[in-house]
Amino acid sequence: MKFKVDKDVCIGCGACASICDEVFEIKDDGYAEASDKEITDEEVKENAISAMEGCPTNAIREVKDKEA
Numbered sequence: 001m002k003f004k005v006d007k008d009v010c011i012g013c014g015a016c017a018s019i020c021d022e023v024f025e026i027k028d029d030g031y032a033e034a035s036d037k038e039i040t041d042e043e044v045k046e047n048a049i050s051a052m053e054g055c056p057t058n059a060i061r062e063v064k065d066k067e068a
Contacts (some may be wrong), residue, residue: 001045002063003034004014009059016055020047024060034060 003023005016015026017032022044027033039045048067052060 001039001048002036003039003048003060004063005034006043006059006061007031007033009057011057012061016051016060018042019051019054021068022042024051032059 005024007025007029012026012030012032014026014032023035023039023040024032039048049062052062058066
C-alpha cells in the first residue's frame, strides 16, 4: 500500500504528518509528501488511512498497484 499527496490541493496543515509521521511529512515547501516506500505494517496502514480520511482538502489518495 502506498499513498500520494496532490500538492495542488494540499494546504500544508500538517494533519497527515501528525497522524502518521511514518508515511507523511511536511517538506521545506510547506506541503505534505508521502513516502514512496511500500507500507506493510498493519498499524501504519491504519494510521495512513486515517490521515487520508482526515485530510481537510482530500489531497491524499491511495496509489493502486498498477499506478505505482
